[in-house]
Amino acid sequence: MNPVYTEKQLELLELLSQSGPVDSTLAAQMLDLPVDEVIDSIARFKQDGVLLGYTAVIDWQKINSHHGVTAFIDVKVTPKRGRGFDEVAERIHRFPEVTSLYLMSGAYDLQVVLDGKSLQEVSQFVSEKLSTLDSVISTTTHFRLKTYKHDGVLFSQDDGDKRLKVSP
Incomplete structure (x- = not known):
């Protein structure tokens, strides 16, 4: 309750x-x-398990020495009888690379978010760890290219249109 x-x-x-x-x-x-x-x-x-922790919102794109990729992996799975999606979700969330895991509605069942050092590292995770799980039917991987807003925080404020004005 x-x-x-x-x-x-x-x-x-x-x-x-x-x-x-x-x-x-x-x-x-x-x-x-x-x-x-x-x-x-x-x-x-x-x-009560309501307050689970605090996180800072950091714009890593402004840190020159920080390199890495964030992947959003949509996963279609076969739910287990009596356990639904929980059993496969428990297996996936144990991987240390996984930063977030969500049960989703729509074409895919789960969304896995992970931060990797490179595209190769994400690729290895998908091919060697995620895709090899018995319940996983298919995956689709998307990569974050730019962050505009995260957790309600705007990342880059537009300082106005910087294009040259052209008059007829």
């Missing part, structure tokens, strides 16, 4: 989802709550 939270606790969760870890005193002031209640709520979120 899903836990029930107060409206203020939901506001705190929203604040944490937008800002990541925040100082409890500052959060208490922003939400008009006692500091102890903020601390207790965050502890409860963690205990």
Whole structure:
């Protein structure tokens, strides 16, 4: 059964989802709550498995020394009787290369996201690990070329149209 939270606790969760870890005193002031209640709520979120962690959103394209590729692999699988897609998903999420795994609607059943050092590394993962699983019927791999927005954060703000103006 899903836990029930107060409206203020939901506001705190929203604040944490937008800002990541925040100082409890500052959060208490922003939400008009006692500091102890903020601390207790965050502890409860963690205990209930609602608050799973914090991640920074980093524009790796601005780091010259960072090279790598992100692959989105659509996977069609045969679900197992009595376990559905969960059994194959559990096998896939154990691979250390996998950063995210989603059950999807549509033509494919699962979407695997992984970060690799090269196209070759992603290719090896697909051919040697993913495709060899008994339940996997087919895969389609897509590569991220550019990030415009991630987790609600815009990556590159357009400074306007830089083309030369041409008048008739």
